[in-house]
């Protein structure tokens with residue numbers, strides 16, 4: 326089974342997940358909550374992350390996500406809604422609240 | 425037991441004192457949100473389940489009369505139409521049971537309930553896709569509404585009620601995993617054949633239905649709900665049993681369909 330590592334700053338917490346896992350899985354893998362989640366459906370904005378490495382590893386955002394990120398003042402590029410991402414490779418991220 | 429002969433009435437989960445509220449999403453034994461299966465164990469189990477389903481598909485083709493009929497070059501018109509009628513009725517009946525399942529799922533896992541609600545949102549009105557295809561081959565909405573569903577279709581709906589009343593929502597979700605897995609695997613082949621036998625312009629509804637299953641990764645979506653509902657090895661064993669039982673009931677449906685259409689016509693012409 327293919328697995329990938331998600332590294333979450335600022336603590337450097339590493340979570341290993343099977344390929345294609347949703348990032349919401351980290352809540353069930355470790356006791357800490359390094360990324361906050363709310364609605365888990367791309368509508369509340371609490372889970373915004375800055376992608377520091379491996380943006381291709383998190384899949385492509387759809388138009389709804391891009392629109393919402395723009396509304397949140399975090400337009401495209403480096404930011405994603407963690408609840409809308411799946412892990413297709415190794416990546417390093419940081420919750421936007423910590424930036 | 426205290427001196428009044430009463431057992432302790434303090435409400436405890438583990439060693440934590442709790443209020444009296446129950447059925448809010450986490451079970452007696454899992455007051456925290458950690459699922460029974462972690463992500464890796466869930467992925468491994470899914471592989472095992474998919475192997476069981478692949479074997480069930482082999483048995484299906486070996487044991488059910490005319491199981492590959494809709495994949496052939498010559499499709500019996502009555503068989504085709506009646507299958508669409510029953511499919512639309514099945515969707516109509518099961519969406520009621522599946523909505524009741526949402527309540528039961530929410531009582532034990534809000535994570536599974538959120539996934540299930542989203543899945544139902546995408547599937548809820550698909551009966552109309554099949555009714556549209558019926559109209560293309562000359563079966564009006566009135567004829568559809570006047571057709572009494574087969575006993576096997578009613579019994580499947582009844583089995584859902586039994587599961588919800590007496591075993592819980594896992595068996596209902598198991599049905600969706602079975603049909604979504606099989607649809608994604610086999611439906612493209614069937615639709616290709618139907619383009620030739622019935623005509624591509626006549627099967628648009630079924631093509632759209634299939635798009636939803638494939639593009640929205642419905643097997644993966646349903647599995648996410650399953651994973652949160654599995655709370656023990658007993659649940660895993662029950663899940664495997666549900667997959668076999670649903671296939672048995674669906675097999676009974678296809679036998680009834682065959683008897684009422686192809687076999688009946690053969691008898692009449694003999």
Ligand code: FES
Nearest residue numbers: 363365369370408
């Ligand atoms: S958790 Fe609400 S947008 Fe991601």
